[in-house]
Structures are given as C-alpha cells and as structure tokens.
Amino acid sequence: MQFAPLPVVIPLIVAAAMAAGSGFLHRRVLDLGALATSAAVLAITLHLTAVSSKGVIVYWFGGWQPVAYSHFPIGICFMIDPFGAGLASLVSLLVLAAFTFSWSYFESVKALYHTVMLVFLAAMCGLCLTGDLFNLFVWFELMTAAGVALCGYKSEESQPLQGALNFAVTNTIGAFTSLIGVGLLYSCTGSLNMAEVGATLSRGSSGHSFLIVGFLFLIAGFLVKSATVPFHFWLADAHAVAPTPVCILFSGVMVELGLYAIARIYWIVFAAASQPMMNAIRTLFLTVAVLTAILGALYCYGQRHLKRMLAFSTISHVGLMLLAFGLLDPTALAGGALYLLGHGMIKASLFIGAGILLHRFRSVDEYDLGRVNRQIIPIALMMIAGAWGLAGLPPFATYFGAEQFEHAAAEQHLTWLAGVIAFSEIMTSAAVLRFTGRALFNLGRGYSIASRGAPHIHMEVETHGKHSRVPAFMWLPMALLLLAAIFVTIPIRHSAAHYAAQFESAPVYESAVLGQNPSQFVPPQRPAVIHDESTSSTWWTRIVVVVGMFFFALLGIFPRRRNSVVSRALYRAIGYPLLRLRPLQSGRVGDYVAWMAFGIGAYGAVLLLLR
Amino acid sequence: MGHAFSYAGYVTAIWLFLIGLYGVVTSRHLVHLCLSLTVLQASTYVLFTIIGFRPGLPAPIFTDGVTPGSPAVDPVVQALMLTDIVVEATVVALLLAITVRIHRRSGTTDPNQVDMMRG
Amino acid sequence: MTPKWRLIVFFIGAAGIVCLFALVRAPVLRLNEFRNRYAQQINTRTFAERNVTDAVSAVNFDYRGFDTIGEEFILFVSVLGSLVLLRMAEERKDEILLDALDRKRDVGPSDATRLWILAMIAPKLVFGVYIVTHGQLTPGGGFQGGVILATAALILYLGEGFAVFRDVLSHTAIEVGEAAGAGAFVLIGMLAWFWRRPFLTNILPLGKSHELTSGGTMALISIATGLEVAAGFILLLYAFLQENLTIEGEE
Numbered sequence: 001m002q003f004a005p006l007p008v009v010i011p012l013i014v015a016a017a018m019a020a021g022s023g024f025l026h027r028r029v030l031d032l033g034a035l036a037t038s039a040a041v042l043a044i045t046l047h048l049t050a051v052s053s054k055g056v057i058v059y060w061f062g063g064w065q066p067v068a069y070s071h072f073p074i075g076i077c078f079m080i081d082p083f084g085a086g087l088a089s090l091v092s093l094l095v096l097a098a099f100t101f102s103w104s105y106f107e108s109v110k111a112l113y114h115t116v117m118l119v120f121l122a123a124m125c126g127l128c129l130t131g132d133l134f135n136l137f138v139w140f141e142l143m144t145a146a147g148v149a150l151c152g153y154k155s156e157e158s159q160p161l162q163g164a165l166n167f168a169v170t171n172t173i174g175a176f177t178s179l180i181g182v183g184l185l186y187s188c189t190g191s192l193n194m195a196e197v198g199a200t201l202s203r204g205s206s207g208h209s210f211l212i213v214g215f216l217f218l219i220a221g222f223l224v225k226s227a228t229v230p231f232h233f234w235l236a237d238a239h240a241v242a243p244t245p246v247c248i249l250f251s252g253v254m255v256e257l258g259l260y261a262i263a264r265i266y267w268i269v270f271a272a273a274s275q276p277m278m279n280a281i282r283t284l285f286l287t288v289a290v291l292t293a294i295l296g297a298l299y300c301y302g303q304r305h306l307k308r309m310l311a312f313s314t315i316s317h318v319g320l321m322l323l324a325f326g327l328l329d330p331t332a333l334a335g336g337a338l339y340l341l342g343h344g345m346i347k348a349s350l351f352i353g354a355g356i357l358l359h360r361f362r363s364v365d366e367y368d369l370g371r372v373n374r375q376i377i378p379i380a381l382m383m384i385a386g387a388w389g390l391a392g393l394p395p396f397a398t399y400f401g402a403e404q405f406e407h408a409a410a411e412q413h414l415t416w417l418a419g420v421i422a423f424s425e426i427m428t429s430a431a432v433l434r435f436t437g438r439a440l441f442n443l444g445r446g447y448s449i450a451s452r453g454a455p456h457i458h459m460e461v462e463t464h465g466k467h468s469r470v471p472a473f474m475w476l477p478m479a480l481l482l483l484a485a486i487f488v489t490i491p492i493r494h495s496a497a498h499y500a501a502q503f504e505s506a507p508v509y510e511s512a513v514l515g516q517n518p519s520q521f522v523p524p525q526r527p528a529v530i531h532d533e534s535t536s537s538t539w540w541t542r543i544v545v546v547v548g549m550f551f552f553a554l555l556g557i558f559p560r561r562r563n564s565v566v567s568r569a570l571y572r573a574i575g576y577p578l579l580r581l582r583p584l585q586s587g588r589v590g591d592y593v594a595w596m597a598f599g600i601g602a603y604g605a606v607l608l609l610l611r
Numbered sequence: 612m613g614h615a616f617s618y619a620g621y622v623t624a625i626w627l628f629l630i631g632l633y634g635v636v637t638s639r640h641l642v643h644l645c646l647s648l649t650v651l652q653a654s655t656y657v658l659f660t661i662i663g664f665r666p667g668l669p670a671p672i673f674t675d676g677v678t679p680g681s682p683a684v685d686p687v688v689q690a691l692m693l694t695d696i697v698v699e700a701t702v703v704a705l706l707l708a709i710t711v712r713i714h715r716r717s718g719t720t721d722p723n724q725v726d727m728m729r730g
Numbered sequence: 731m732t733p734k735w736r737l738i739v740f741f742i743g744a745a746g747i748v749c750l751f752a753l754v755r756a757p758v759l760r761l762n763e764f765r766n767r768y769a770q771q772i773n774t775r776t777f778a779e780r781n782v783t784d785a786v787s788a789v790n791f792d793y794r795g796f797d798t799i800g801e802e803f804i805l806f807v808s809v810l811g812s813l814v815l816l817r818m819a820e821e822r823k824d825e826i827l828l829d830a831l832d833r834k835r836d837v838g839p840s841d842a843t844r845l846w847i848l849a850m851i852a853p854k855l856v857f858g859v860y861i862v863t864h865g866q867l868t869p870g871g872g873f874q875g876g877v878i879l880a881t882a883a884l885i886l887y888l889g890e891g892f893a894v895f896r897d898v899l900s901h902t903a904i905e906v907g908e909a910a911g912a913g914a915f916v917l918i919g920m921l922a923w924f925w926r927r928p929f930l931t932n933i934l935p936l937g938k939s940h941e942l943t944s945g946g947t948m949a950l951i952s953i954a955t956g957l958e959v960a961a962g963f964i965l966l967l968y969a970f971l972q973e974n975l976t977i978e979g980e981e
Contacts, residue, residue: 168709184758213750584731587725590637674783685768711973715977
C-alpha cells in the first residue's frame, strides 16, 4: 500500500531530473533512465493489481483520512482496484515498448522526448488510479498537454502542426466542458470525491434533468478523448503525424483511458442515482457505439496511409469497447476489459510495424511501398498476425473478450449487435491485410476503389542510423507484444467477471473510501456466467469474420472490373457511403468543434427524450 | 441580492462558454482561435466562483478581525481556479507556439487554409 | 463542410447546450444543504490544524496538494513543448538575432522610460518574493508570486531590449531552475513517504501562527512553485521574443 503513489511520483521526479540535466546528459543515460523508470512502474503497477485483487486499496494523500472528519473526504485519494491497476500496467508496458523502440535511433531534441513521455506516463497512471473528480481533470489536462507537445514537436512540416492543433483545441474544449460538469456536481453535493458524490446523489433528491446534464458535461471531455462519434475527428489527424512511439501510446492506451473514465464515472457516481434512467443511458451508448464502430470501419478501409488506417481502426474498436460498456452488464464489462487489453497490445505492435517500415523504407503509404524484401517478411507475417488479432480471432485476447460481450448482447436480446461487431472486425483487419499484401508482398496492380480520395500524406523519417537494417530493439517489442496479447488472457479470463461485477457496485467503493461500514465485496445474486465452451453461434461468427476478412482484403488488392455484380454491390455498400462521408473529415478544426457542440446537444436531447 | 448576483454570474458563464465556442468554430485567424479558447476557459472560472460565493460572508483569510473557524466563502473553489488560471495560460502559450510555427511554415494564419489532411 | 453548414450544425448544438444549462439552473443556484460541506470543513479546521490563516493556500499546498503537483507539471510540459516548437537551427539563429539587435540599437525607449522601468524592477522583485513567501498568511502563494516575478523580467526587456535581457538571464540557469522547482515539490512530498507517512503529508514543524514559518511544508512548497512558475514564464518570454526578433531579422 505504500507503493500506491509511486506510479505517478517516480516518473515525475525522473522527468524533472532529466529536464534539469538536458544540456549535458548523454543519450544513452536518458534512454537507460527512461527504460528503468518504465520497467519500475510496470513492476509496481503489476504488484498493485495483485494486491488490489484482495480488496480495493484506498490511499489518502497528505494523510487526510476521512474517518476523523465525520467520514467526509477532505483530501485526495487513490482508489485502486484490479481494473484500474491493470490498465495502469498496460500503460507502463506500452511505454516500456515505446522506449525500447526509440532506443538511440529515434530523434530527440535534447531531453524533450524522454521528459515529456515520462510525464505522459505519470498522467495516465494517475488517471487510472485516482478517486477524485478534480484530480481526474488534472491528469486529463496533463495527458493532453504532454500529448500535444509530443505530437507536434517534429515541426518542420505543417501537417504535424495541423494534427497537433486539432488535437489540442478539441481536447482542451472537452476538458473544460468536463470541468463545468465537475462544477455542476460540486454545487449540488459539496464534494469532489467520486465515492462521496455518488453517495450524496443517490441519497439526495436531485432531479433527473440535473443528473443527465451533470453526467453529460462531465463525460464530454472523456468522450472527446475516446474518439466516439461525433467527437472523433481529431484522432486521425493526430495519429497520422505523431511520431511512432507516441502513436503506440495514443492508440494503445490514451484513447481507451477515456472509456475507462466514462465507465468509472458512470458506475460510481451516477449508477445508483440514475437507476430509473438506465434504459435511456443504455440506448444512447449502444447507438453511439454502433455508429462509431461502423464509421470507423468504413473510413479505415478507405485509407492508404498505414498510420491513419490504424487510427480509424482504433476508432472502430473503441466503438466496440463502448458497446461492451454500454450493455451495462458485468459479463460485457469483463469482456470489454479483456478486449481492451488485447487490442492495446496488438495495436501497439502494429504501430511498431509502421515505425519499422518508416525506418526501413521511409514511407508507410500503401501505393508508395511495394518492394518484396526477404528481410521484411517476418515483419509482414507479424502484421498479418496483428490483423488476425484485430479481427477477434483465437488465440488472441480480443477473441475471448468479444465472445463475452457478444454473449451478453445475446442475453439482452440484441443479437444483431454481433453483425455490427463482425462488420467492424472484418473491415479493419481486411484493411491491414490489404496493406500488407500490396505493400509488402507486392501483390496486385492498380488502385482500389476504396482508396479514391484518401489523403496522401508525406511522412518524415523520424530515426537516424542505418536504414538498411531493422535492429532488434525494433522488431523484438513487436513480437513480444503479440505474444503478450495471447498470453494475457490466461491469468485473468475467469476472474475478470468477478472484478467487473465489483467495478459496477458503488457501495463497495463507498465503504472502502469513506470508511463507514467496511465490507467485503459480495457477488450479486445472479452469478456472472462464463462460457468455457463456445457455443456454435460464436464459431459461425468467427468463420464469417475470417472469410469476410480475406475476401475484402483480396478485393482491395485485385479490384474487379467495373460492371460486375460484385463490384456494383460493393460500391453501394462501401464505396458510396465513403464518398459522402469523406468530406466530413475535413481537417478543419472549426468543423470538428461544431460537431462537438452538436454532439453534446444531441446526446442531451436523446437522454432527455428517453428518460 | 445574493441570488440575483449568482443568476447574473450563471448567465455570464453560459454566454462566455457559447461565445468562446462560436469563436473557435468561425475563426479565420489562429490567434483569434487561441484567444476564443481563453474566453471558453474563463466561463469555467466564473461558474466556479459563483458556486463558491456565500452572501454576506468574508474571504477565507482568517486574520485582521476574522476569527479563525468562523464561516467564510468557499476556499476550495478559489484554490482550484487560481492554479487553473495560471496553468491554462501556458497551455494557450503552447497553442500560440504552434500558431507561430504554422505561420512560419505555410505563410498563412487562417485555420481554413492550412495545408489539409482531408478524408 | 461549407461555412453555412458548419454554422447550422453549431447552432443546433448551441441551442441544445443552452437548454441543458437552463434545465439545471435551479439546482445549481439554489443554496442546498450539501454545498457548504467541504468549505465548512476546511474553514473550521485550517487554523487549528495547520496554524495558517490563508485557507486557500492551505487547500492548494496541503489538503489538495497532489492536484497542485499535477497542475505544476502541466505548466512544465507546456513550457517545454513551446520551447521545442519555437527552436530553430542553432547556427542560423544567432547570426540573424545579432543582426536584428544591431539594427534595433538606435531605436529604443526614451531615457525617462528606461529610468522608470529600471527603478520598478527592484520593487517588483521584492513584491514577488513577498507574495510567494507569505502565501500561507495572506492571499498569495507560489502561483501568483511566480507570475509577478516573471513580469519583472518582462519589464527588463521593455526597458532595455533583448540584448540586455539575454545577458542578464541565462537560459540554461532558468531551465535548470524550472526543473528544480518542479522536482522540489515532488521531493518534498517524498520526504513524508520516506518517513513511512502518506505522500505529501505535512511533516515539518508547524511553527507559530502569523509567522513566515507557519504551515510546515507549505512555505517550502510555495517557494518551489514560485520558482517553477517564474522560470516557466521567463522561458516562454525568451522563446517568443527570440522568435519574434528572428522573424524581424529575416525580413
């Protein structure tokens, strides 16, 4: 328990030390220090995950325990449970991978890269572990500031700056909308502690409209961060231009942290008080999730630049994770958590692949690449494995996660959601397969109809050193992350549902934080069902996904002739929607913010009309 | 009178939020965009300050006649906002630095004219 | 999207936002029983527990000190990001700068202005240090005092020009100062951790009230924060002024 503040404090101290010595510290020292720090944080967060599995850990900063103040929390606390600490472990694992990838070759200006990455690590860990609403906002702002600094620092071209600007403006507006939400809640509950606010709201008599408005404003910033429709526009711009180690973190964990915050806020602060409106909230989240998944998948298939393609794939998968949360069910939440872990690792390894391609060939454009090179075949095979994992196929963690929340959807009579999930998985993995086939195996001729209108982005080379070989510290993390995505399921597959059920029960956290009636978590009446044997319907879905994935990939590589039936059907299903939707992603920040305003208004209208 | 003051403050906060948002949406100059963000940030400061206001009570500085422990205005809200104001100024500085670089690079400060990634 | 559609989409959203705000005006504005809880706890206990008279600083540096660490690092990272964004190839920068400075030497503020400005620097510095160190007694603290100290550097530039600004304030020293300020805050928190108490506990003796030494670690934290904020803003000034002059020099 002594170790609770360390995941945040250690990176901050090391970052300050590196910044102080940036003028004279050798690159090796910086790299080693960064690696050691992230490894230490990984060890500590894994330890916290293990310890918190026996009971929620609550750590009061400054020693301000609420027991002495008639159980009112006057300080800030860390509220650590296996989900939060597990997510913090994923964060530190990916930071470790990023630092390994960027060892010595990656261009850094003095010590800026290492310093800001370590601060980014601290902010993300803080967000995972905190139990206080304003503290949540502070770490969110720090994440945004560090992300902007990392995104735009290769500022010799104007496109990185555009990506950084769009990122900064949209996320800052989101952060301040969340802050307004914190203020609204504070005005009615007099506290900033999540558990206390939740307890007060559930006991008090705040009207439904207050709960809806407070909830909406509070999660607005996290909706922006997690790139849900219509707050998603900034993600593709930021990813396309950020340096590879930064992309690893953005797609692997930063976006998912937004979802985690939404889930945490909903279950601890609002769930008890807004019980009568549960169906309205479920409808809203499921609708948004479906829109996000489908839109992301469509855009993903229509890209030619690997990083932008992976960014849209992240948007689509975030839609799936939001779907898992939106079912408001412990099995689904557990499945979503598994899916998040698997997706984070697989996406990180795919981005490392993009970084390797950039280092080796100075390009990640599907049509600019096209050399078959014996050395690159292992990388290509790993990317195909990554696509397999993105499609939610065994043995990756994504399969086990998707299986669980598909099952929860079926239990709620929403079996058609499996179709949406399949569509998203098919299109996103087909896009990566198509890229690998055309760019790395030099298959296919001509332009695919889906790539018409895709932006051709000039990438700057971000590494120095010999570009003719791929050093071990680049491909090793890629391989290890793919293996981790397979093996991470083993320890947690069966206990995830138990901790998900705990995550959803606010009284456990209230008693842990406020110390009133310490109680151990008692599982709910209905046991969370885990299916060891996959039902035949799951197998059918997987087969459909595999077939669809290869079909669309081959279709993209070898385009059919214009007039065939297949071609026309595909145009109507995919080409035409893409044609209409592409202008929306205009690159102009004014459009993005207009959609953000529209989104807040629309979400509010939906919730108010459905309650 | 306290009620009217808070009401005016609330309307001010809403107005600042919306006008800041409008400024960002319709901006044709990047510096104008960054400053519209500042206006949006100001709306949160106003909102928090009126939430912390208690009519008739002194400031939470317990010296010069204010006995320690006596009721005063909310200090928590003020503490949150004062650090925010200073810190968000530097975040806007970061955005302005991006603006300067964009202007250096592409010669324009119109967010609608910057070299786009479209699609 | 055409500008017209952008406005339409925005106004629909804005109308929705106004409705949302209007719906909650009653709960937010009406003084309910819960709102004062936090304030009451802090106000009644600050003097008794920490011997300080400024509750706002007590909240910032003691009760919610962990938030302040985060905010401080937001400032740190933003300054660092701005510095890197405004950098240029080092060799080009110096030539152009010296050129621009040479050309500016004849055109500067009048002697009367310079005299007044120079006379103001010392009082500003003293006032800034006063605000930083008296944070726990009267309204003030590291953030406000740090900004005042940074304005002293600003008026030095206004009065004397960038050449003197550059000579007086060494860039490296201020960078180190900023990092030291940020790190010092975290290290003070770690002091408590090494003594087996929760991070950021106030473990130093609390001193007598109404004196500079009251509040234990609060005084030290205030000084560290003041150093960091002042250094951060001076670095920002440095970077933007240098960029400005380089642009002028190139024209």
